[in-house]
Amino acid sequence: MKTILDQLTINKNRLSQNIEQLAEIGKIGETGVCRPTLSTVEKKAFELVSKWMEDAGMTTRLDNCGNLFGRIEGKDPDAPVLMIGSHLDSQPNGGRFDGTAGVLSGIEAVATMTEKGIVPDRPIEVVSFCDEEGWRFNKGLFGSRGIIGKLDEGELGRVDKDGVTREQALREFGCNPDKLSDSVYPPGSIHSFLELHIEQGPLLEKVDQPVGIVTGIAGPLWLTVKVKGFAGHAGTVPMYMRQDALVGASEMILSFNELVKRDSAATTVGTVGALNVSPASRNVIPEEVEFTIDLRDIDLDRRNMCEYDLRENFKQIAEKHNVTVEIIEDQNSEPSFCAGWIKDIIRSECQHLGLDAPNLMSGAFHDSLMLSNVCDYGMIFVRCKEGISHNPAEFASNEDLAIGADVLYRTVLKMMK
Protein backbone atom coordinates (compact mmCIF):
# COMPACT_ATOMS: atom_id res chain seq x y z
CA MET A 1 0.00 0.00 0.00
CA LYS A 2 1.22 3.49 -0.86
CA THR A 3 1.81 5.72 2.14
CA ILE A 4 1.50 9.50 2.13
CA LEU A 5 5.29 9.78 2.09
CA ASP A 6 5.46 7.79 -1.19
CA GLN A 7 3.19 10.34 -2.86
CA LEU A 8 5.25 13.42 -2.10
CA THR A 9 6.68 15.48 -4.97
CA ILE A 10 9.15 17.56 -2.95
CA ASN A 11 12.57 16.18 -2.02
CA LYS A 12 12.13 15.10 1.58
CA ASN A 13 15.81 14.23 2.10
CA ARG A 14 17.02 17.60 0.85
CA LEU A 15 14.56 19.36 3.14
CA SER A 16 15.60 17.43 6.24
CA GLN A 17 19.30 17.86 5.43
CA ASN A 18 18.85 21.61 5.05
CA ILE A 19 16.98 21.85 8.34
CA GLU A 20 19.73 19.88 10.04
CA GLN A 21 22.51 21.96 8.50
CA LEU A 22 20.86 25.27 9.38
CA ALA A 23 20.41 24.11 12.99
CA GLU A 24 24.22 24.07 13.31
CA ILE A 25 24.30 27.87 12.94
CA GLY A 26 23.83 29.37 16.39
CA LYS A 27 23.53 25.92 17.93
CA ILE A 28 23.37 25.73 21.72
CA GLY A 29 23.46 22.43 23.57
CA GLU A 30 22.28 19.37 21.66
CA THR A 31 19.15 20.71 20.01
CA GLY A 32 18.81 24.42 20.87
CA VAL A 33 19.43 27.49 18.74
CA CYS A 34 20.31 31.10 19.60
CA ARG A 35 20.14 33.18 16.44
CA PRO A 36 19.52 36.82 17.39
CA THR A 37 18.16 39.11 14.72
CA LEU A 38 20.73 41.21 12.80
CA SER A 39 23.64 39.32 14.39
CA THR A 40 26.71 37.73 12.82
CA VAL A 41 25.01 34.39 13.51
CA GLU A 42 21.94 35.36 11.49
CA LYS A 43 24.23 36.71 8.77
CA LYS A 44 25.85 33.27 8.50
CA ALA A 45 22.41 31.68 8.25
CA PHE A 46 21.44 34.14 5.50
CA GLU A 47 24.58 33.24 3.53
CA LEU A 48 23.79 29.54 3.65
CA VAL A 49 20.11 30.04 2.84
CA SER A 50 20.98 32.43 -0.04
CA LYS A 51 23.02 29.64 -1.57
CA TRP A 52 20.03 27.28 -1.36
CA MET A 53 17.81 29.95 -2.90
CA GLU A 54 20.25 30.33 -5.79
CA ASP A 55 20.47 26.54 -6.23
CA ALA A 56 16.67 26.60 -6.56
CA GLY A 57 16.93 29.09 -9.43
CA MET A 58 16.23 32.27 -7.47
CA THR A 59 18.05 35.60 -7.45
CA THR A 60 18.68 36.91 -3.94
CA ARG A 61 18.80 40.30 -2.25
CA LEU A 62 18.92 41.81 1.23
CA ASP A 63 16.61 44.82 1.64
CA ASN A 64 17.18 47.81 3.96
CA CYS A 65 14.92 46.34 6.65
CA GLY A 66 17.16 43.27 6.99
CA ASN A 67 14.89 40.91 5.03
CA LEU A 68 16.42 38.26 2.77
CA PHE A 69 14.54 37.61 -0.50
CA GLY A 70 14.88 34.97 -3.18
CA ARG A 71 12.88 35.48 -6.40
CA ILE A 72 11.99 33.56 -9.51
CA GLU A 73 10.34 35.38 -12.38
CA GLY A 74 6.93 34.37 -13.63
CA LYS A 75 5.51 34.23 -17.16
CA ASP A 76 4.29 37.74 -16.45
CA PRO A 77 7.21 39.44 -14.67
CA ASP A 78 5.09 42.48 -13.82
CA ALA A 79 2.29 40.54 -12.14
CA PRO A 80 1.90 40.99 -8.37
CA VAL A 81 4.17 38.57 -6.53
CA LEU A 82 3.17 35.46 -4.61
CA MET A 83 5.24 35.62 -1.44
CA ILE A 84 6.14 32.65 0.76
CA GLY A 85 8.04 33.16 3.97
CA SER A 86 8.77 33.12 7.65
CA HIS A 87 11.89 33.97 9.69
CA LEU A 88 15.35 32.66 10.58
CA ASP A 89 15.90 34.57 13.83
CA SER A 90 15.23 32.62 17.02
CA GLN A 91 14.50 33.15 20.68
CA PRO A 92 17.65 33.36 22.90
CA ASN A 93 17.11 29.76 23.94
CA GLY A 94 14.97 28.61 21.04
CA GLY A 95 14.40 25.57 18.86
CA ARG A 96 15.43 24.46 15.37
CA PHE A 97 12.07 24.63 13.63
CA ASP A 98 10.36 27.89 14.59
CA GLY A 99 10.49 30.05 11.43
CA THR A 100 13.15 27.98 9.67
CA ALA A 101 10.57 25.33 8.71
CA GLY A 102 8.65 27.97 6.75
CA VAL A 103 11.61 29.53 4.95
CA LEU A 104 13.14 26.18 4.01
CA SER A 105 9.82 24.68 2.87
CA GLY A 106 9.31 27.73 0.64
CA ILE A 107 12.73 27.18 -0.93
CA GLU A 108 11.96 23.47 -1.30
CA ALA A 109 8.70 24.27 -3.11
CA VAL A 110 10.51 26.57 -5.57
CA ALA A 111 13.39 24.10 -6.02
CA THR A 112 10.83 21.41 -6.92
CA MET A 113 9.13 23.70 -9.46
CA THR A 114 12.49 24.57 -11.04
CA GLU A 115 13.48 20.89 -11.28
CA LYS A 116 10.19 20.07 -12.95
CA GLY A 117 10.60 22.94 -15.42
CA ILE A 118 7.47 24.68 -14.14
CA VAL A 119 7.49 28.41 -14.86
CA PRO A 120 4.98 30.10 -12.52
CA ASP A 121 2.39 32.47 -13.94
CA ARG A 122 3.50 35.22 -11.60
CA PRO A 123 6.81 35.89 -9.79
CA ILE A 124 7.40 33.98 -6.56
CA GLU A 125 9.48 35.36 -3.71
CA VAL A 126 10.66 33.40 -0.70
CA VAL A 127 11.50 35.66 2.22
CA SER A 128 13.15 35.42 5.61
CA PHE A 129 11.77 38.37 7.57
CA CYS A 130 13.96 40.39 9.92
CA ASP A 131 13.33 40.22 13.67
CA GLU A 132 10.07 38.32 13.87
CA GLU A 133 10.73 37.32 17.48
CA GLY A 134 11.15 40.82 18.89
CA TRP A 135 13.21 40.08 22.02
CA ARG A 136 16.44 41.85 21.07
CA PHE A 137 14.83 45.29 20.64
CA ASN A 138 11.60 44.51 22.51
CA LYS A 139 9.43 44.90 19.41
CA GLY A 140 8.88 42.21 16.82
CA LEU A 141 7.78 41.68 13.21
CA PHE A 142 10.21 44.39 12.12
CA GLY A 143 10.85 43.15 8.58
CA SER A 144 7.25 42.28 7.75
CA ARG A 145 6.09 45.65 9.11
CA GLY A 146 8.91 47.27 7.13
CA ILE A 147 7.80 46.03 3.71
CA ILE A 148 4.23 47.20 4.24
CA GLY A 149 5.30 50.63 5.55
CA LYS A 150 4.20 50.08 9.15
CA LEU A 151 7.30 51.05 11.10
CA ASP A 152 6.82 53.46 13.99
CA GLU A 153 8.59 56.64 15.10
CA GLY A 154 11.70 55.95 17.14
CA GLU A 155 11.92 52.39 15.93
CA LEU A 156 15.58 52.75 14.91
CA GLY A 157 16.58 54.18 18.29
CA ARG A 158 15.52 51.09 20.25
CA VAL A 159 18.49 49.52 22.02
CA ASP A 160 19.36 45.95 22.88
CA LYS A 161 20.77 44.89 26.26
CA ASP A 162 24.29 45.93 25.20
CA GLY A 163 23.20 49.42 24.18
CA VAL A 164 23.38 48.71 20.42
CA THR A 165 20.62 50.55 18.54
CA ARG A 166 18.53 48.92 15.85
CA GLU A 167 20.03 51.48 13.46
CA GLN A 168 23.61 50.39 14.24
CA ALA A 169 22.65 46.73 14.01
CA LEU A 170 21.05 47.28 10.58
CA ARG A 171 24.14 49.12 9.29
CA GLU A 172 26.49 46.42 10.54
CA PHE A 173 24.27 43.86 8.84
CA GLY A 174 24.73 45.59 5.48
CA CYS A 175 21.46 47.54 5.31
CA ASN A 176 20.90 51.27 4.85
CA PRO A 177 18.46 52.41 7.57
CA ASP A 178 18.28 55.90 5.99
CA LYS A 179 16.42 54.32 3.09
CA LEU A 180 13.90 52.04 4.78
CA SER A 181 11.14 53.35 2.53
CA ASP A 182 12.93 51.87 -0.51
CA SER A 183 11.96 48.45 0.89
CA VAL A 184 8.22 49.15 0.99
CA TYR A 185 6.15 47.24 -1.57
CA PRO A 186 3.79 49.54 -3.50
CA PRO A 187 0.06 48.88 -2.90
CA GLY A 188 -1.20 45.94 -4.93
CA SER A 189 2.27 44.55 -5.71
CA ILE A 190 1.89 41.55 -3.39
CA HIS A 191 -0.75 39.14 -4.69
CA SER A 192 -0.87 36.84 -1.67
CA PHE A 193 1.21 35.43 1.15
CA LEU A 194 1.70 31.87 2.31
CA GLU A 195 3.45 30.70 5.48
CA LEU A 196 4.18 27.26 6.85
CA HIS A 197 4.98 27.18 10.56
CA ILE A 198 5.20 24.63 13.34
CA GLU A 199 2.00 24.73 15.38
CA GLN A 200 3.68 25.67 18.70
CA GLY A 201 0.64 24.13 20.37
CA PRO A 202 -0.56 20.58 21.13
CA LEU A 203 -3.74 20.26 19.03
CA LEU A 204 -2.40 18.48 15.92
CA GLU A 205 -0.69 15.94 18.12
CA LYS A 206 -3.94 15.43 20.00
CA VAL A 207 -5.91 14.65 16.81
CA ASP A 208 -2.95 12.72 15.32
CA GLN A 209 -2.62 14.78 12.14
CA PRO A 210 0.67 15.95 10.56
CA VAL A 211 -0.71 19.26 9.25
CA GLY A 212 -3.48 21.73 9.99
CA ILE A 213 -5.18 24.61 8.18
CA VAL A 214 -4.92 27.92 10.01
CA THR A 215 -8.15 29.92 10.15
CA GLY A 216 -6.74 33.11 11.67
CA ILE A 217 -4.26 34.70 14.06
CA ALA A 218 -5.08 36.15 17.47
CA GLY A 219 -3.64 39.66 17.53
CA PRO A 220 -1.30 40.46 20.40
CA LEU A 221 -1.43 43.56 22.54
CA TRP A 222 1.96 44.29 24.14
CA LEU A 223 2.12 46.72 27.04
CA THR A 224 4.87 47.87 29.37
CA VAL A 225 3.68 48.78 32.85
CA LYS A 226 5.79 51.12 35.00
CA VAL A 227 4.99 51.25 38.69
CA LYS A 228 6.69 53.96 40.75
CA GLY A 229 6.89 54.12 44.53
CA PHE A 230 9.49 55.48 46.90
CA ALA A 231 12.73 53.82 47.99
CA GLY A 232 13.55 53.56 51.68
CA HIS A 233 15.50 51.57 54.23
CA ALA A 234 14.04 48.08 54.57
CA GLY A 235 14.78 48.11 58.28
CA THR A 236 13.49 51.52 59.33
CA VAL A 237 10.45 52.58 57.29
CA PRO A 238 7.27 51.40 59.07
CA MET A 239 4.92 49.30 56.96
CA TYR A 240 2.07 51.84 56.97
CA MET A 241 4.36 54.53 55.47
CA ARG A 242 5.70 52.49 52.58
CA GLN A 243 5.24 53.09 48.86
CA ASP A 244 6.48 49.71 47.74
CA ALA A 245 6.40 49.47 43.94
CA LEU A 246 6.91 45.71 43.94
CA VAL A 247 3.98 45.01 46.27
CA GLY A 248 1.77 47.16 44.00
CA ALA A 249 3.07 45.47 40.86
CA SER A 250 2.55 42.01 42.36
CA GLU A 251 -1.10 42.70 43.07
CA MET A 252 -1.52 44.06 39.53
CA ILE A 253 -0.02 40.91 38.04
CA LEU A 254 -2.32 38.65 40.08
CA SER A 255 -5.38 40.72 39.22
CA PHE A 256 -4.47 40.58 35.52
CA ASN A 257 -4.17 36.80 35.73
CA GLU A 258 -7.64 36.52 37.32
CA LEU A 259 -9.10 38.87 34.71
CA VAL A 260 -7.83 36.80 31.79
CA LYS A 261 -9.23 33.60 33.33
CA ARG A 262 -12.68 34.97 34.18
CA ASP A 263 -14.36 33.32 31.16
CA SER A 264 -13.02 29.78 31.05
CA ALA A 265 -14.56 29.11 27.63
CA ALA A 266 -12.88 32.13 26.04
CA THR A 267 -9.71 32.12 23.92
CA THR A 268 -8.18 35.00 25.91
CA VAL A 269 -4.61 34.44 27.12
CA GLY A 270 -2.44 36.84 29.08
CA THR A 271 1.15 36.69 30.29
CA VAL A 272 3.57 38.78 32.32
CA GLY A 273 6.87 37.53 30.96
CA ALA A 274 9.46 40.06 32.18
CA LEU A 275 9.85 42.05 35.36
CA ASN A 276 12.52 44.54 36.42
CA VAL A 277 12.90 45.72 39.99
CA SER A 278 14.89 48.81 40.87
CA PRO A 279 17.11 49.37 42.74
CA ALA A 280 17.01 45.57 43.31
CA SER A 281 18.74 45.49 46.64
CA ARG A 282 17.62 43.22 49.48
CA ASN A 283 17.56 46.01 52.06
CA VAL A 284 15.93 48.75 49.97
CA ILE A 285 12.17 49.09 49.46
CA PRO A 286 11.60 48.77 45.68
CA GLU A 287 11.21 52.20 44.09
CA GLU A 288 10.37 51.22 40.55
CA VAL A 289 9.05 48.10 38.86
CA GLU A 290 8.59 47.61 35.17
CA PHE A 291 6.78 44.58 33.77
CA THR A 292 5.46 43.48 30.40
CA ILE A 293 1.98 42.34 29.41
CA ASP A 294 1.13 40.13 26.47
CA LEU A 295 -2.62 39.88 25.90
CA ARG A 296 -4.22 37.95 23.03
CA ASP A 297 -7.62 36.90 21.75
CA ILE A 298 -9.09 36.18 18.32
CA ASP A 299 -12.15 38.13 19.56
CA LEU A 300 -11.06 41.78 19.46
CA ASP A 301 -14.06 43.07 21.45
CA ARG A 302 -13.29 40.70 24.28
CA ARG A 303 -9.59 41.63 24.20
CA ASN A 304 -10.47 45.33 24.29
CA MET A 305 -12.80 44.73 27.24
CA CYS A 306 -10.02 42.93 29.06
CA GLU A 307 -7.61 45.80 28.37
CA TYR A 308 -10.12 48.33 29.65
CA ASP A 309 -10.65 46.37 32.87
CA LEU A 310 -6.96 45.85 33.47
CA ARG A 311 -6.31 49.58 33.15
CA GLU A 312 -9.10 50.30 35.68
CA ASN A 313 -7.85 47.63 38.10
CA PHE A 314 -4.24 48.84 37.92
CA LYS A 315 -5.32 52.40 38.71
CA GLN A 316 -7.19 51.24 41.83
CA ILE A 317 -4.35 49.00 42.96
CA ALA A 318 -1.85 51.85 42.51
CA GLU A 319 -4.00 54.09 44.71
CA LYS A 320 -4.29 51.41 47.36
CA HIS A 321 -0.50 51.09 47.61
CA ASN A 322 0.24 54.79 47.20
CA VAL A 323 2.27 54.25 44.02
CA THR A 324 1.81 55.57 40.47
CA VAL A 325 1.27 53.49 37.36
CA GLU A 326 2.01 54.28 33.74
CA ILE A 327 1.03 51.96 30.88
CA ILE A 328 2.86 52.17 27.56
CA GLU A 329 1.59 50.45 24.42
CA ASP A 330 4.42 48.71 22.55
CA GLN A 331 2.42 46.79 19.97
CA ASN A 332 -1.24 46.51 19.11
CA SER A 333 -2.23 44.15 16.31
CA GLU A 334 -5.80 43.28 15.51
CA PRO A 335 -6.70 39.62 14.99
CA SER A 336 -6.90 38.61 11.34
CA PHE A 337 -8.53 35.78 9.38
CA CYS A 338 -7.02 33.69 6.58
CA ALA A 339 -8.47 34.02 3.06
CA GLY A 340 -11.25 31.53 2.36
CA TRP A 341 -10.01 30.68 -1.15
CA ILE A 342 -6.52 29.83 0.12
CA LYS A 343 -7.91 27.69 2.97
CA ASP A 344 -10.04 25.84 0.39
CA ILE A 345 -6.97 25.09 -1.74
CA ILE A 346 -4.97 23.88 1.26
CA ARG A 347 -7.88 21.66 2.34
CA SER A 348 -8.35 20.08 -1.07
CA GLU A 349 -4.58 19.51 -1.49
CA CYS A 350 -4.52 17.81 1.92
CA GLN A 351 -7.42 15.61 0.80
CA HIS A 352 -5.46 14.64 -2.34
CA LEU A 353 -2.76 13.31 -0.06
CA GLY A 354 -5.37 11.44 1.99
CA LEU A 355 -5.13 13.83 4.94
CA ASP A 356 -8.00 15.03 7.05
CA ALA A 357 -6.39 18.33 8.12
CA PRO A 358 -8.22 20.13 10.92
CA ASN A 359 -8.87 23.87 11.10
CA LEU A 360 -6.81 25.65 13.76
CA MET A 361 -6.60 29.10 15.26
CA SER A 362 -3.13 30.53 15.83
CA GLY A 363 -2.55 31.91 19.31
CA ALA A 364 1.00 32.85 18.34
CA PHE A 365 1.47 35.73 15.93
CA HIS A 366 3.48 35.38 12.76
CA ASP A 367 4.73 37.56 9.92
CA SER A 368 1.48 36.58 8.14
CA LEU A 369 -0.37 38.84 10.56
CA MET A 370 1.39 41.88 9.07
CA LEU A 371 0.99 40.74 5.47
CA SER A 372 -2.75 40.38 6.12
CA ASN A 373 -2.87 44.19 6.04
CA VAL A 374 -2.02 44.26 2.34
CA CYS A 375 -3.03 40.94 0.77
CA ASP A 376 -4.85 37.62 1.20
CA TYR A 377 -2.89 35.08 3.20
CA GLY A 378 -2.94 31.44 4.19
CA MET A 379 -1.04 29.38 6.74
CA ILE A 380 -0.19 25.71 7.11
CA PHE A 381 0.66 24.35 10.57
CA VAL A 382 2.91 21.33 11.11
CA ARG A 383 2.56 19.09 14.16
CA CYS A 384 4.96 19.97 16.95
CA LYS A 385 5.82 17.51 19.72
CA GLU A 386 3.84 18.18 22.91
CA GLY A 387 3.24 21.70 21.62
CA ILE A 388 6.67 22.76 22.96
CA SER A 389 8.26 25.77 21.24
CA HIS A 390 10.62 28.66 22.04
CA ASN A 391 12.59 25.94 23.79
CA PRO A 392 15.48 23.65 22.72
CA ALA A 393 13.08 20.68 23.16
CA GLU A 394 11.00 21.96 20.21
CA PHE A 395 10.55 19.09 17.74
CA ALA A 396 8.80 18.37 14.44
CA SER A 397 9.53 15.11 12.59
CA ASN A 398 11.16 15.01 9.15
CA GLU A 399 8.08 13.16 7.88
CA ASP A 400 5.61 15.79 9.10
CA LEU A 401 7.77 18.63 7.76
CA ALA A 402 7.99 16.91 4.38
CA ILE A 403 4.21 16.47 4.23
CA GLY A 404 3.77 20.12 5.19
CA ALA A 405 6.23 21.25 2.51
CA ASP A 406 4.43 19.12 -0.09
CA VAL A 407 1.08 20.67 0.84
CA LEU A 408 2.77 24.07 0.51
CA TYR A 409 4.16 23.17 -2.93
CA ARG A 410 0.78 21.92 -4.17
CA THR A 411 -0.97 24.97 -2.75
CA VAL A 412 1.44 27.34 -4.53
CA LEU A 413 0.76 25.62 -7.87
CA LYS A 414 -3.01 25.98 -7.38
CA MET A 415 -2.74 29.58 -6.20
CA MET A 416 -1.22 30.45 -9.59
CA LYS A 417 -4.30 29.35 -11.45
Ligand SMILES: [Zn+2]
Ligand atom coordinates in the same frame (compact mmCIF):
# COMPACT_ATOMS: atom_id res chain seq x y z
ZN1 LIG B 1 8.03 31.79 14.39
